[in-house]
Amino acid sequence: MRWYPVGKGNMRMDVSDLETPAVLIDCDRMERNIAVMQARCDSLGIAFRPHIKTHKIPAIARLQIQAGASGIACQKVSEAEVFADAGFDNIQLPYNIVGPQKTARLASLAGRCQISVSVDDEAVVIGLAEAAQAAGVKIEVLVELATDLLRTGTSPENAVRLARQIDSTSALHFAGVLVYPSHPANRPTLLEALDRLQRSGISVQMVSGGGTIAALSAHEVPELTELRVGTYIFNDWTTVQKSAASLDDCAMQVLATVVSRPVSERAILDCGSKTLAADQLDGQYGYILEYPQARIVKLSEEHAHVDLNNCDQRPHIGEQVHVIPVHTCVVTNLADRLFGVRGNNVEVEWQVAARGKVW
Amino acid sequence: MRWYPVGKGNMRMDVSDLETPAVLIDCDRMERNIAVMQARCDSLGIAFRPHIKTHKIPAIARLQIQAGASGIACQKVSEAEVFADAGFDNIQLPYNIVGPQKTARLASLAGRCQISVSVDDEAVVIGLAEAAQAAGVKIEVLVELATDLLRTGTSPENAVRLARQIDSTSALHFAGVLVYPSHPANRPTLLEALDRLQRSGISVQMVSGGGTIAALSAHEVPELTELRVGTYIFNDWTTVQKSAASLDDCAMQVLATVVSRPVSERAILDCGSKTLAADQLDGQYGYILEYPQARIVKLSEEHAHVDLNNCDQRPHIGEQVHVIPVHTCVVTNLADRLFGVRGNNVEVEWQVAARGKVW
DSSP, X not given: OOOSOOOOTTOOOXXXXXXXXXXXXXXXXXXXXXXXXXXXXXHHTOEEEEBGGGTOOHHHHHHHHHTTOOOEEOSSHHHHHHHHHTTOOEEEEOSOOOSHHHHHHHHHHHTTSEEEEEEOSHHHHHHHHHHHHHHTOOEEEEEEBOOTTOSSOBOHHHHHHHXXXXXXXXXXXXXXXXXXXXXXXXXXXXXXXXXXXXXXXXXXXXXXXXXXXXXXXXXXXXXOSEEEEOGGGTOOHHHHHTTSSOGXXXXXXXXXXXXXXXXXXXXXXXXXXXXXXXXXXXXXXXXXXXXXXXXXXXXXSSOEEEEOTTOSSOOOTTOEEEEEESOHHHHHXXXXXXXXXXXXXXXXXXXXXXXXXXX | OOOSOOOOTTOOOBGGGSOSSEEEEEHHHHHHHHHHHHHHHHHHTOEEEEBGGGTOOHHHHHHHHHTTOOOEEOSSHHHHHHHHHTTOOEEEEOSOOOSHHHHXXXXXXXXXXXXXXXXXXXXXXXXXXXXXXXXXXXXXXXXXXXXXXXXXOBOHHHHHHHHHHHHTSXXXXXXXXXOSSOSGGGHHHHHHHHHHHHHTTOOOOEEEEEOTTGGGGGGGOTTOSEEEEOGGGTOOHHHHHTTSSOGGGOOEEEEEEEEEEEETTEEEESOOHHHHOSOOBTTBOEEEXXXXXXXXXXXXXSOEEEEOTTOSSOOOTTOEEEEEESOHHHHXXXXXXXXXXXXXXXXXXXXXXXXXOOO
């Protein structure tokens, strides 16, 4: 059942035809963002590998490839399966793939496209080796280095051990190292790892960095051979606040309706945590373009609580507003569809093909 | 494409066959939770109206109706449409339905089942009246009272005005008042509204309260004629921390795999904010049953960052753990499927039919 209008054949759909909350993508801005990041990598002479987690839509990844991207990055095997099914043939997974079911699926993918995957532990290498051997395929393996993110990743010293372990397995090939985020603060670790590998006689083909904000300082980490970046394509309130984008670079906007004005200083929008996600930045959950002094201070599942105390003009019930979300990727993951708009025209409706793919 | 095993025909599926992260529902606990809340309402002599936002699955709502529930509550029209299509004929929407498309869909629903809806403003009543008149249906309307939640809702004084406005419209019928949450702190407002309505000669058939935690003190608000409750069916870390449930009442558990152990004091699970949602309680994002001293202190989209400093025993890569989420409803909304388990047996796989319904 579809309860919203769609533009079919000769029928033109305007933004005003959409039900709210609706996740809009400004096509002009998205296309500009794609071109700018590709140009940045081109000028640095490094490969660009967009991370599809931000849009999760094969048609958009195709625009990135057409602009010059060398391949894509996916975070989970199930995302990679969606994109492999859509014809993408160079996919990197910067994630430890653990467990016999997942490694078997990864090996199966490696039988039909070029797959690279990261590891940070011996146990992960053993699992990959077993699956690759069983499937009769060869998998390219990158060693992930620990960074100031304090998430996954190993030490430069252990990277050498892992590289040796990988290359001692005929079904695996040590392809290089991976860091996230690859901003200059993490360069000393990277340099130490590269030095240790070189002194051990281990060649490194790929040095994969990542992060929308780190991309701005990629020229300060000349060891990188490629960049994995996701958020840049839509941007969000976080990239704006971190000076990695301007408001005019924000291609994603959530169209929302004011559904309640219980008191003078409060408005309630129909985009709650089921639309904007509960990610927050400095206690705020989004930025309302029409009311820059307003603050989204709390989310319920279907309500955004807006503090209007600083606003001279205040919205009325039924009014529509545009919200720049705090974190674009998680908004995409909550939406079944994104609407590509140009001006007031809804040009395309994309199904979010890899939404909810956590396996 | 299905890349996980499913039990079909004679094939029995064990929990160990599931890929992680998987959202498990302990059927024994769920059934007990259903029975206990129904018994509570029965003993108070009030109607019970489960809010489906927690499970979003018609088959589970049917269990609630079979146990004695009088109808269901949905938060958005699109959720109500899913449940009406599944045969539910008494649906309440405790939400301002705003905009011509949504009110038309609501009126259409009212033509095929018993619909009640809440309002907190004159403008919302006008929109409902127009749609009901155009569709030739009658809609039951409740006035929502403002509470200490500081979200939606109007004053007792304005409730009288809204009730008069509703009853002056032939297509609408004033059905009563609605509060959320209905804990005793909000009783004075409720009493004032009921008193003002009575003194104005306006009869009140329904006094609808709500909230899993407020349900525990429903006997202290004897004016209530029905309770709307959602979370109680699965419970979560929040209801446990607020003493509304014990750990043994938590029917929802997220089965997750340890995918990285980068340093001794940190583990990374494969359930990030795309699985657990970013809702947090006191800086934590879930409770790990096997490691009660561990703390989930941060989520990335596909990573749960676990602080193991207080743990004597620590998990290894590949180990599976069970996580009680902070907020069960938003976990359901991220999952395509929930797995109903009894012991180690996966008894049923439910599609989350009303997942992502924000319209």
